[in-house]
Each structure stands twice: as structure tokens, then as C-alpha cells.
Amino acid sequence: MRFSTATPMVAIMVEMTLIDAVTTALAWELDHDPRVVVLGEDVGVNGGVFRATAGLQARFGADRVQDTPLAEGMIAGVAIGMAAQGMIPVPEIQFMGFIYPTVDQLISHAGRLRNRTRGRMSCPMVLRAPFGGGIHAPEHHSESTEALFAHMPGIRVVIPSSPARAYGLLLAAIRDPDPVVFLEPKRIYRLNKQNVEDNGKALPLDVCYTLRQGSDITIVTWGAMTFETLKAADQLAKSNISCEVIDLATISPIDYETILESVEKTGRLVIVHEAARSCGVGAEVAAIVAEKGLYDLKAPIRRVTGYDVVMPLFRREMDYMPSVSKIADAVRETLED
């Protein structure tokens, strides 16, 4: 991990992974906003179990980058208390599998505080957690349960899928005046590197990012599945099938316009996500296209998702998840319909 030692006005391009981008964005905000506090289990001296906060405590001190006792509900609860009293806490939950004790605090307080006080109080905080499968992790370390959070009114859910988007979207999430659950696809934490300018420029929330233009079919996906999907799109391109690939990025609220415009153009839609199918975010995307874009569709919508089972332990985890061939087949079938 490298930090910019250049003068602030000179933004330099740094080649970085997705997790480097998370660290770099946290450092930028810690450096530029004294209200920002990073807290969580092992985020301080140890720099996080995935190293997302590596070097931050040494640079900003133990007050700004705090190791907490081990209680996730507590981490969320004190973050809400801090946020309501003028700080911008960025708590880390070590793995999504341990995020569930935070649910009470998020649904009962974070997402409601502004509303229930008619704007007297607000809750600017970003709860970060790594999520998703594919890294041969132990039990409870591989699930994708973003839909739980997308169902909470008042909570934004954001998932980056590249170093540049991790940097820009995390900055935006921290600067957003309302609570954000920021889920980091850990399988692609170090999958590739990208040149990212550490210039403090945020990317917009609440919009999709079109990763690849195409004309035959729209594929909506997010997180680590963008990689599988882009690979499938490459493969399909060899058969002259032109896929438009859209990264949802903000899982809630969803930017329907980009999706509807794309479906209007292509007439076909496949949705790809790691999470279990039933009541997944894909169902919401399909519903909105059915409600507002049905007459643009030339074929039924297909979903390529995890199955509605307990996520298998890692010997079989890849069989649970969408794969390049599952995605490519779903595209072909949709085109044949």
C-alpha cells in the first residue's frame, strides 16, 4: 500500500487493487474531514484482517482509527450514537457473516433517525463489510445477503466492483448525509489492478455503471459477478452476441432508468447475482422491468443466481455460484426464446 506524499494539489495516478482503493479512500477522508472515524475489530494495529485499514492507525492515531471490543451490534450502535452527535463513523464489520447483530441497530435506528426526528438528527455513517464467496473461506464467511439491507428503508446499499469505483463510491458514501452499507466483494479485493487517481473525487451514488455497451441483451449484475459476466460477454462476443453489461453499484435505491433504457434497446434481460434467488435484489430488478418495460421485452427475463440453499462449504462453493458457462447459457437461451 502506498500513500501519496505529493503536495495535495498534485494528484498522482497509483496502480491499485480494490482493497488498496478502499484504504486510499479511507485515508483521504480521514485526512480531509476531522469528523471521520474508522472503528471495528482489528482495524487498528493489525490493519484489518483483509488489510483494508493497513497503516491508517499509524498515520492518523488510535483516536481516529479505533480497535473496538468484539460485539458487532455494539459497533453499529455506537456508530449511530457518534453519527447523531456530529461525527462520521466508518465502522467495519469483519465479515458479512457477523453482520447480523447490526441489523437491529440499522433497521430500528440508522435508517429511521432522520425520519423519526423530522430531520432534527441524522445518521451519516458507512458500515463496511467484505462479502461473497469464492475464496475458500470457513463457514459463515462466504454469503451474499445484500438483499436484507436493501429492504431497509433509509439505508443505502453500495457495492463497488473495481478499484476506481471502490475509491469513488466509498468517498461518496462517507460524504453522503445518510447511512450507507458498503459491501466489498472480497473475492476481487486483489484480483486486478487499476490506475486510480487519488484526487478525492467521488463517483455518484444511486446510479448504475455501464461496463460494456451492447445491442442484443442486457445483463445486470454487481460485485464480484461483474467479472464472470464480463468473461461470459467476451465469450459470447465470439459468437457475435453483443451483451450490454450493467453494474448496479448502488443496490438500494436502484437506478431503474439506466436499466430500462438498456432493455428498451436490447429487448432482453439477464440478471446475475451471487446471492440466493428468492427475494434477492434480482427479483426487484425483474419486477421493475416487468412493471415499466414489459413491452420492450422480446423474451422472458432470466436470473442466474445462487441457489436457495445454505451456502455450501468451500469444496462445493463454486458449484453454488453463477459461473461463466451458467451466464453464457442463460444468455443464449434468452436469445433463443
Add this chain to the structure above:
Amino acid sequence: METIADFEIQYSQFLDPAGKPSADIPELARDTGKLIDMYRHMVQTRVFDTKAINLQRTGKLGTYASCLGHEATHVGLAAAMQKDDVLAPSYREYGAMLYRGVRMSEILLYWGGDERGSDFEGPKHDFPFCVPIATQCLHAAGAAMAFQLRGEARCAVSVNGDGGTSEGAFYEAMNIAGARKLPVVFAVVNNKWAISVPIELQTASKTLAQKAVAAGIPGIQVDGNDVIAVRHWVERALARARNGEGPTLVEAVTYRLSDHTTADDASRYRKKAEVEAAWKLEPLIRLRQYLADIGAWNEKKEKALLQEVAANVDAEVQRYLNMPKQPIEAMFDYMYRDLPEFLEEQRDHAIQYGDSDGGHHG
């Protein structure tokens, strides 16, 4: 074997139920003005509470959780706080909230089904009512973290009940507060009943104050019907917290003289004799007696006070009753600072149907 840890829990009372000093009266109680101020707020709270129940019974208020019997605990802890401190109450601490400047009409609005009841005119930084039990203990701890980080000489006070001490959030909050020496006081209102579950079924702990021991912080039990004891010990705890010495748990032992809420009927699970015995310990009589004994109170003053607080309550009830409903779109307009686009459509829809179905725009 050797004993490597040991603990004692102190109990404190200054005024017995008859209003006679049972210990050396502390400094604060030598200030008659302070005692009268607290007495006035306790009476105000009692009259307000009685009126709120009447409003519910006559269909002018939704379900309401009475604070009957808690007046000394509420007023004592609020009187111990400074204006800049932050209160994180549960849903019953009217005596404390009113003392800190929340309006009676705001409390009525809340229980009357209107979110504006939590948009306090007075203590802008106090947390709103908290219904999910003990979750507010963590907000108080978080507020204390903010004060500590900014180097502010402010404290947070959370209030939860005996049932709340069974919740994880209560322990978690005390635990981090202890580890960080946070400027926070955990007030536990032990009113003996969590709806229908008596304290004996809630815990095997002899006191709730001793639950502080595992968090490595001091805990004390006080007579929650003795406003002097509550104020004195919460003041001590706050002074300690402000001085960087960390949190304290103050257990105030009182009794829920009312049903849990207006939707509850405590006669189903509670013996009449127990409630009658508890009435003999209630907080107003002893303070009034003490004030009379030191020559600071009499029938005439009592009568004038009752007239004054009744007028205050009536004015606030009128303010509440005269408050038109919020516009329909208010349910959308405070969800986010900036309304996301997808909600605009739902907002328009709600407005359209509210009008056509006879809803009011206020």
C-alpha cells in the same frame, strides 16, 4: 484457592417513605430552592401523566406508557445533568425529558401518532424515545465517544428498565464504556416489572447495579423514590465521568404503579396487595413531607402549584389537539436529506390517494 475478585454494592437512601432523613442529607438538599424545583417537576410530571391517560381513554391519544411512580427517578437524574449533556431515554422518561425542556405537547404528539413529537424544540441533541429495549445504551456510549474524541466536557446518560438489563446491548454498552472510560452514565430504572415479567424471573442477580461489575465499572443502587438520592448519585457519577474517570451504573429502585401501557391490564399478573404496598413508598409524598417539615412547603403552596401545573398541562394539551396532521408527503420527505428519484413516484401516488380517499393535508 484464593479470592482474586470481590465486590460490594452500596445502597443509598436519604429520605425514607415518611419523608424523614434516613442518612445525612447531602449538600444539594440543603438548597431548598433545588428541592422545590424538583418537587414542582415531579408534580408536573404526575399531573401530565394522569392527563395523558385520560386523553387515551377518551380516544384523543394512542397507546400511552404511563410513568406513574417514576417521577423521582426521572426528575432526579435530569436535574443532575447539565444542559449540554445528552439524554438517551427509553419511551417512558417523561419526567426527565420535561425537565430538560421537551414540551408536553411533543410527548403527546409522539403518542398521538405524529413524528413531530421527536423533533424537540428544547434539547436538540437529546436522543428521541427509544422503543427497542436497551438499544439506546449504545447510542449513549457512542455519543460519549464523540464527546471524548472532541475533548468536550459533556456526558451522555442512557435510561433503561430492569428488563433492559437482560439485553445484550446493555452489556455491550457498559463493556465498551468501561474499556474506554467513556463519559456516560447508565441509569437503570428498576420498576420491578417488564410488562408481566417480575424481576425475579428476569435475573438471578441480587441487584441490577452489580451487573456493572463484569464491565469493570462502578455500580450503585439507590432508592429511586428518593429524588435526593437519585440526583446525588447521578451527579457524582457525572462528575466522575466528566473528570475522565469513566462510566457508572446507577440503579434506581422504584415501582411501576401503572399498567405497562394503556393497552395492558396489570391486574392479570400482579397482586393488588403488592401495588398497594408500593403506593406507600411513592416519591411525591415523602418529598412534600420533608419540605413541609423544614418549613418550605404548605397547603397554600401546594394548591397554587397544582393550579399552575394543571393550567400548563391544559395549554399543552390544547396545543397538541390543535396541531393539524402532517402533510402526506412528510412520510417521504425526511427519509433522506435528498429524496431519491424512485421515491418521488411513490410520494406522488400517496398524495393522490390521500386526497381522493378523504385524507387531509393538515
